[in-house]
Amino acid sequence: MKSNKNVFPKTRTGIDGLDEITGGGFPTGRPTLICGSAGCGKTLLGIQFLVKGIMEDNEPGVFMSFEESAKDLSQNVKSLGFDLDKLIAQKKLRIDHVRIERSEIEETGEYDLEGLFIRLNHAIDSIGAKRVVLDTIESLFGGLTDTGLLRAELRRLFLWLKDKGVTAIITGERGEKLLTRQGLEEYVSDCVILLDFRVIDQIATRRLRIVKYRGSTHGSNEYPFLIDEDGISVLPITSLKLEHSVSTDIVSTGLPGLDKLLKGKGVFRGSSTLITGSAGTAKTILASYFALSSCKRQERVLYFSFEESPAQLIRNMKSLDINLEQYVKSKLLLIHSSRPSLQGLEMHLLLLHKLIKQFKPRTVIVDPISSLVTVGSSSEVRAMLVRLMDMLKGNGISALFTSLNNGSRNEIIDLTEDAISSLADTWIELRNTEQGAGRLRSLIVVKSRGMGHSNEVNNFSISDKGIEMRNANKADKKVNKNSHSSIKQ
Amino acid sequence: MEKEQKFELRLYVAGQTPKSIIALENITKYCKQYLDEQYSLEVIDLLENPQLAEGDQIFAIPTLVRKVPEPIRKIIGDLSNEERVLVGLDIRTLPIKK
Numbered sequence: 117m118k119s120n121k122n123v124f125p126k127t128r129t130g131i132d133g134l135d136e137i138t139g140g141g142f143p144t145g146r147p148t149l150i151c152g153s154a155g156c157g158k159t160l161l162g163i164q165f166l167v168k169g170i171m172e173d174n175e176p177g178v179f180m181s182f183e184e185s186a187k188d189l190s191q192n193v194k195s196l197g198f199d200l201d202k203l204i205a206q207k208k209l210r211i212d213h214v215r216i217e218r219s220e221i222e223e224t225g226e227y228d229l230e231g232l233f234i235r236l237n238h239a240i241d242s243i244g245a246k247r248v249v250l251d252t253i254e255s256l257f258g259g260l261t262d263t264g265l266l267r268a269e270l271r272r273l274f275l276w277l278k279d280k281g282v283t284a285i286i287t288g289e290r291g292e293k294l295l296t297r298q299g300l301e302e303y304v305s306d307c308v309i310l311l312d313f314r315v316i317d318q319i320a321t322r323r324l325r326i327v328k329y330r331g332s333t334h335g336s337n338e339y340p341f342l343i344d345e346d347g348i349s350v351l352p353i354t355s356l357k358l359e360h361s362v363s364t365d366i367v368s369t370g371l372p373g374l375d376k377l378l379k380g381k382g383v384f385r386g387s388s389t390l391i392t393g394s395a396g397t398a399k400t401i402l403a404s405y406f407a408l409s410s411c412k413r414q415e416r417v418l419y420f421s422f423e424e425s426p427a428q429l430i431r432n433m434k435s436l437d438i439n440l441e442q443y444v445k446s447k448l449l450l451i452h453s454s455r456p457s458l459q460g461l462e463m464h465l466l467l468l469h470k471l472i473k474q475f476k477p478r479t480v481i482v483d484p485i486s487s488l489v490t491v492g493s494s495s496e497v498r499a500m501l502v503r504l505m506d507m508l509k510g511n512g513i514s515a516l517f518t519s520l521n522n523g524s525r526n527e528i529i530d531l532t533e534d535a536i537s538s539l540a541d542t543w544i545e546l547r548n549t550e551q552g553a554g555r556l557r558s559l560i561v562v563k564s565r566g567m568g569h570s571n572e573v574n575n576f577s578i579s580d581k582g583i584e585m586r587n588a589n590k591a592d593k594k595v596n597k598n599s600h601s602s603i604k605q
Numbered sequence: 606m607e608k609e610q611k612f613e614l615r616l617y618v619a620g621q622t623p624k625s626i627i628a629l630e631n632i633t634k635y636c637k638q639y640l641d642e643q644y645s646l647e648v649i650d651l652l653e654n655p656q657l658a659e660g661d662q663i664f665a666i667p668t669l670v671r672k673v674p675e676p677i678r679k680i681i682g683d684l685s686n687e688e689r690v691l692v693g694l695d696i697r698t699l700p701i702k703k
Binding site for chain 2: 216232
């Protein structure tokens with residue numbers, strides 16, 4: 117439990133990212149309503165809230181289920197590493213399944229739901245619970261006919277929960293006009309969270325939004341969330357605050373010829389580098405050099421490949437005398453390949469986040485970032501890139517992105533280029549130009565913030581020994597002459 | 606229904622509330638009238654034994670549970686509608702057969 121000055125106490129949700137959006141968690145001692153359509157993760161959110169509460173904050177919890185039996189629940193979340201049976205045996209968790217069988221119930225005369233109150237009270241007191249989940253209480257409306265009475269009783273129940281001082285989650289099925297079918301949001305008014313599961317262009321994305329949070333500031337955006345083998349994690353879209361600590365440490369790009377163009381050393385640690393070029397201009401090769409140089413410094417590299425599988429990448433680079441395999445084996449290099457269309461943009465970003473958290477790389481390569489454009493609209497891509505860059509810079513990770521442009525230098529500015537070039541610290545452009553009977557490969561350092569760099573168009577060739585800069589020496593001399601004029605920032 | 610079966614009934618209440626008292630009066634009356642001695646009626650006060658609520662899936666008060674004969678039937682409310690209670694417990698037919 118955390119309490120900020122002048123703000124009422126909040127209870128940590130145990131869900132990655134959600135505490136950040138809610139400014140500390142759910143309101144302590146009050147009910148929170150979680151609504152959403154079927155299959156959007158309400159039950160899981162409830163379970164995770166309880167399990168994490170037990171594991172991390174030592175707060176016992178009661179799960180009152182109106183839908184699934186204790187056995188089903190425990191089986192369903194086993195794959196997420198939640199061992200409910202063990203927690204029940206330790207008297208930290210209690211699951212009470214309230215089964216309402218319409219066929220075996222007859223109603224005659226007046227009644228109330230005191231039985232439910234007694235059950236809940238007993239369950240709470242028996243383990244000293246601090247957290248309660250009611251999932252999905254609206255099932256009562258399916259089992260009983262007197263809706264007027266049910267409403268009155270639910271209102272009483274929520275007040276009772278407050279009196280009891282437990283932090284509660286009440287889940288509700290999404291209604292057509294209201295947030296929940298029975299308009300529970302009227303009664304639970306402290307904190308309302310909406311979960312959504314949307315399919316756009318055949319790609320599904322889960323989203324979470326805080327509809328209201330009385331007495332507290334909260335993020336008002338829709339936040340994507342992910343359900344995977346670790347449960348739910350929400351991705352907070354942090355604003356680009358631009359207050360990262362910066363490093364004056366320079367790391368090599370892995371290609372001596374290119375380093376020479378960049379003050380003779382390379383790029384700043386923790387900066388972002390963009391490599392653009394049309395198809396077949398050796399973007400991936402440059403990226404591989406960058407990965408290799410990081411590996412040689414014994415710094416971990418995470419390589420996201422959206423076009424080639426790890427084996428393919430390793431094979432192709434081997435033919436250029438770039439040996440990545442040994443570093444994959446020594447676990448310095450992790451190549452993660454996936455199809456861009458496998459999931460939505462947000463999911464890609466979440467996955468990047470998670471892998472970065474787990475693997476803790478010093479260098480991240482995304483090859484190519486333009487592939488992601490195919491799965492998102494332009495504003496989405498831009499927002500995602502900003503967030504990704506922000507996250508990488510915040511962690512002091514050197515990043516390299518490659519981006520495929522259409523090669524024509526006309527008025528149509530490429531989408532990713534447009535979005536990312538202003539964020540990138542170093543921008544290297546690769547070109548192929550036809551000359552006589554062959555093509556001439558060239559490289560231009562468009563910009564490199566904070567350091568002098570060459571203004572030359574540098575030609576290079578690719579052989580089975582890798583990339584060779586042709587006029588690197590000549591350029592080197594010129595760099596020294598010109599460098600002062602080209603220092604940016 | 607060849608053999609006469611004994612009825613096992615349980616009435617769940619929570620303290621001496623007016624609804625519970627009416628329910629108990631009603632069921633006692635019906636039992637005497639229609640079931641002769643062929644029944645047992647147990648009153649469970651959940652305020653004293655809250656742990657018993659889970660076993661019979663009680664959420665409303667008062668609730669009358671017919672444990673025997675199977676299947677289990679539940680009637681919630683103060684049992685003021687005689688007709689519905691008898692239908693619910695399925696005991697209408699018995700006195701006629703007799």
